[in-house]
Amino acid sequence: MRVLHVLNVSKSFPGIRALDRVRLDVSGGTVHALVGENGAGKSTLMKIIAGLTQPDEGELLFKGRQFRPRNPHDALKAGIAMIPQELMPFRELTVAENIFVGHEPTLRFGWLDKNKMQREAARLLGQIGVPIPPTTRMKDLTVAQMQVVEIAKALAHNADLLIMDEPTSAISEREVETLFSIIGDLKRRGVSVIYVSHRLDEIFRISDAVTVLRDGQHVATRPITDTDRNTLITLMVGRDIEETVGPSATATGDVALELRGLTKRGKFTGVDLTLRQGEILGLAGLMGAGRTELAEAIFGLVRPDAGELRVRGRVVKIESPRDAIAHGIGMVTEDRHKFGLVHVMSVKHNITLAGLRGWWINRTVENAMADEQLRAYSIKVRDRNQLAGTLSGGNQQKVVLAKTLLPRPSILILDEPTRGIDIGSKAEMHAFVRELAREGMAVLLISSELPELLSLSTRLLVMRQGRIGAELDPRSVTQETVLRHAMPKER
Amino acid sequence: MKTWLSRFGLVVALLCIGAALSIVKPVFLTFPNLLNVVRQISINGILAVGVTYVLLTGGVDLSLGSVVALSGVVAAIFAHPGDWPVIVPVAAGVLVGAACGGINGLVVTKGRVAPFIVTLGMMTAARGVALVVSGGKPVSNLGESFRWIGSGGVPVIVFLAVSCVSWVLLSNLRLGRHLYAVGGNENAARASGINVEGVKLFAYTICGALAGLGGVVLAARITTGQPNAGVGYELDAIAAVVIGGTSLSGGVGGVGGTILGALLMGVINNGLDLLNVSSYYQAIVKGIIIVGAVWLDQRKEKS
Numbered sequence: 001m002r003v004l005h006v007l008n009v010s011k012s013f014p015g016i017r018a019l020d021r022v023r024l025d026v027s028g029g030t031v032h033a034l035v036g037e038n039g040a041g042k043s044t045l046m047k048i049i050a051g052l053t054q055p056d057e058g059e060l061l062f063k064g065r066q067f068r069p070r071n072p073h074d075a076l077k078a079g080i081a082m083i084p085q086e087l088m089p090f091r092e093l094t095v096a097e098n099i100f101v102g103h104e105p106t107l108r109f110g111w112l113d114k115n116k117m118q119r120e121a122a123r124l125l126g127q128i129g130v131p132i133p134p135t136t137r138m139k140d141l142t143v144a145q146m147q148v149v150e151i152a153k154a155l156a157h158n159a160d161l162l163i164m165d166e167p168t169s170a171i172s173e174r175e176v177e178t179l180f181s182i183i184g185d186l187k188r189r190g191v192s193v194i195y196v197s198h199r200l201d202e203i204f205r206i207s208d209a210v211t212v213l214r215d216g217q218h219v220a221t222r223p224i225t226d227t228d229r230n231t232l233i234t235l236m237v238g239r240d241i242e243e244t245v246g247p248s249a250t251a252t253g254d255v256a257l258e259l260r261g262l263t264k265r266g267k268f269t270g271v272d273l274t275l276r277q278g279e280i281l282g283l284a285g286l287m288g289a290g291r292t293e294l295a296e297a298i299f300g301l302v303r304p305d306a307g308e309l310r311v312r313g314r315v316v317k318i319e320s321p322r323d324a325i326a327h328g329i330g331m332v333t334e335d336r337h338k339f340g341l342v343h344v345m346s347v348k349h350n351i352t353l354a355g356l357r358g359w360w361i362n363r364t365v366e367n368a369m370a371d372e373q374l375r376a377y378s379i380k381v382r383d384r385n386q387l388a389g390t391l392s393g394g395n396q397q398k399v400v401l402a403k404t405l406l407p408r409p410s411i412l413i414l415d416e417p418t419r420g421i422d423i424g425s426k427a428e429m430h431a432f433v434r435e436l437a438r439e440g441m442a443v444l445l446i447s448s449e450l451p452e453l454l455s456l457s458t459r460l461l462v463m464r465q466g467r468i469g470a471e472l473d474p475r476s477v478t479q480e481t482v483l484r485h486a487m488p489k490e491r
Numbered sequence: 492m493k494t495w496l497s498r499f500g501l502v503v504a505l506l507c508i509g510a511a512l513s514i515v516k517p518v519f520l521t522f523p524n525l526l527n528v529v530r531q532i533s534i535n536g537i538l539a540v541g542v543t544y545v546l547l548t549g550g551v552d553l554s555l556g557s558v559v560a561l562s563g564v565v566a567a568i569f570a571h572p573g574d575w576p577v578i579v580p581v582a583a584g585v586l587v588g589a590a591c592g593g594i595n596g597l598v599v600t601k602g603r604v605a606p607f608i609v610t611l612g613m614m615t616a617a618r619g620v621a622l623v624v625s626g627g628k629p630v631s632n633l634g635e636s637f638r639w640i641g642s643g644g645v646p647v648i649v650f651l652a653v654s655c656v657s658w659v660l661l662s663n664l665r666l667g668r669h670l671y672a673v674g675g676n677e678n679a680a681r682a683s684g685i686n687v688e689g690v691k692l693f694a695y696t697i698c699g700a701l702a703g704l705g706g707v708v709l710a711a712r713i714t715t716g717q718p719n720a721g722v723g724y725e726l727d728a729i730a731a732v733v734i735g736g737t738s739l740s741g742g743v744g745g746v747g748g749t750i751l752g753a754l755l756m757g758v759i760n761n762g763l764d765l766l767n768v769s770s771y772y773q774a775i776v777k778g779i780i781i782v783g784a785v786w787l788d789q790r791k792e793k794s
Contacts, residue, residue, distance in 0.1 A: 299682075301681075301682065320681070320684075320686075321681055321682045321683070321684050322684040322685070322686060324684075325683075325684040326684075331682070333682060338676075338678050338679070339678045339679055339682045340679055340682070341676065341679055342671075342672050342675035342676040342679050342680065342742065343675070343676065344675045344676075344738075344742045344743050345671060345672065345675050345742070349668065349671070349672075353668075353672055353679075353680075353683040353685070354683040354684050354685075356665045356668065357665075358665065359664055359665055359666070360663060360664060360665070361663055361664065361665055361668060363663075403683065407684070
């Protein structure tokens with residue numbers, strides 16, 4: 001019996017087609033795994049099913065009926081609950097209050113029926129087999145316990161379908177076993193689970209079927225007994241390699257940046273790395289592998305706990321981006337809205353933000369600087385006084401690049417520089433990066449797009465669970481090998 | 492472009508109200524009355540220009556009124572006839588204000604306490620210090636050269652000077668640009684190498700210093716250092732700034748709007764005075780104008 005039927009669902013964001021006529025069938029009382037690389041469209045698909053976003057076209061049938069949730073509440077009422085990777089509980093409220101938030105049992109005049117709430121909460125948690133006292137405050141629980149509370153919340157709504165996004169990414173091995181036995185129980189009671197994870201060994205343990213997405217498209221759906229680890233990996237990356245211009249110059253110059261044992265507890269451990277002028281050092285890894293945190297530590301946005309950082313041979317202490325910029329380091333951050341742009345300022349003011357010198361702003365000089373950058377990075381604007389927030393994603397990203405390069409850094413860190421931008425801007429970005437390296441810039445490139453990494457990098461490191469796991473040769477290595485090195489080790 | 496439009500809207504509002512008033516009450520358009528208007532807004536104007544810095548960074552300063560009282564008292568203590576040259580009481584008042592603002596800024600940046608709370612605390616504490624320093628009594632018997640600061644058009648000249656300097660600072664100095672960046676997106680400002688803490692500290696300090704200057708002018712005008720003066724001044728100052736189009740969330744606005752905001756409040760007050768509207772009703776009108784101006788401004792932003 002099919003409980004959920006997704007038919008030809010598409011969704012576009014400005015400059016990117018996140019889902020392209022995707023289908024998905026989930027049978028009642030089964031665990032259906034959803035796998036794919038970062039950016040394959042898993043999140044978007046889950047969000048559509050859970051009502052967090054709406055599809056542009058396509059159809060959803062839930063328990064045989066047309067289903068179009070406009071918000072998470074609609075989905076929950078219909079019987080679909082989602083447990084996100086980053087749980088967002090009401091930390092100051094109790095377990096029982098969290099389970100019943102939004103549909104609290106009441107007496108007359110809206111008076112809360114706390115007794116019933118606690119009784120019901122205890123019953124649900126008992127059913128799951130994890131008796132957490134219902135009066136505990138949420139903030140005193142472990143992540144695994146919070147997950148259990150989320151599951152109880154789903155049961156309180158009589159959910160028939162549970163979506164779990166990377167549920168094991170933040171919990172211990174023993175807690176994983178508990179979670180799996182809960183999932184087994186849910187199955188026996190006829191609840192279906194959509195299980196999203198990068199950990200293929202888990203998927204082979206608990207799921208009944210698996211669907212692979214790639215670049216927003218449905219690639220394959222197989223019974224789990226019909227496939228194996230290597231087949232899945234091949235299906236996940238199996239796109240045609242883009243025409244690669246091939247890695248740029250291999251001749252490299254002096255050592256620009258050296259890391260020795262750089263450590264940030266819980267994020268990355270003992271990272272050694274050498275970056276030379278004129279090379280593009282690629283950094284591959286899955287989400288949560290610690291790549292962004294490592295880059296932020298180099299740029300002074302995060303303070304490392306231990307280790308040494310050398311710029312052009314000299315040990316330096318970088319405590320803020322100001323220090324980093326003074327040492328000739330520039331960074332284009334992963335989240336351009338949070339760290340890149342001041343949306344309410346003009347394009348001109350954004351471009352010159354890090355490049356102004358002295359006390360007095362000479363407007364003629366500033367205009368000339370801005371115009372030069374606008375031309376050099378072919379940024380399309382009505383005029384330079386246009387607000388940065390009104391530009392398209394690709395142009396915004398080019399503004400951030402232009403801003404970062406204005407103080408003339410010699411080391412450039414790029415964290416997901418082409419995420420969410422259109423194909424044209426992406427190609428331009430690639431050309432800029434190659435050109436910069438040819439001129440001697442030391443580039444550290446973080447990207448979740450393997451073709452991009454393989455075609456741009458002159459050397460390639462793979463990070464896994466906070467450590468540099470492998471150094472690979474981008475000219476000879478395949479995407480499959482990179483992904484295999486990036487996957488978490490078997491537990 | 493947008494800020495220019497919102498200022499233009501304010502200018503239109505000012506001209507319309509002015510025209511209406513001069514028809515109903517021709518005395519409005521006489522030189523003595525207009526001078527009266529700018530004299531009455533000059534102290535609020537000085538405070539409003541100061542708090543513009545803080546609001547631009549996305550913060551707030553509620554301690555202005557108490558700082559006005561404290562610096563007025565301190566200035567008055569140094570302003571008895573024949574004691575010190577006039578520069579000493581003026582400097583003392585401004586420095587006391589700057590110190591209050593500096594403490595606000597340090598606790599906000601180093602202590603990471605919300606500006607609302609920090610400056611609320613300063614509002615209470617500075618009032619207490621003013622009462623302690625003055626023994627709870629007004630400090631009178633001030634020298635003639637000190638009283639001159641509050642006489643005739645002098646407060647207006649001080650207000651204009653403060654406005655001009657601030658306008659240049661905010662639009663032409665790198666520091667001014669950094670203020671906008673910090674208020675517009677603190678994370679991006681930090682990632683661009685801006686010393687976010689330093690910029691905020693500067694904003695609170697100069698805001699305090701200008702409150703101190705406002706206190707000096709007020710003490711000179713009422714010829715006493717009044718420990719109970721300035722109650723509620725901070726809210727009038729913030730009202731002028733937001734009427735002038737500066738966003739409470741920071742990053743947008745400027746001194747030009749603040750001056751127009753203060754002028755608009757002054758003209759409306761003056762008009763209601765001329766029309767013999769009781770001060771009780773004036774308070775109601777002022778309240779409506781504060782909310783209405785911001786409401787109109789936001790509607791324009793959305794469209």
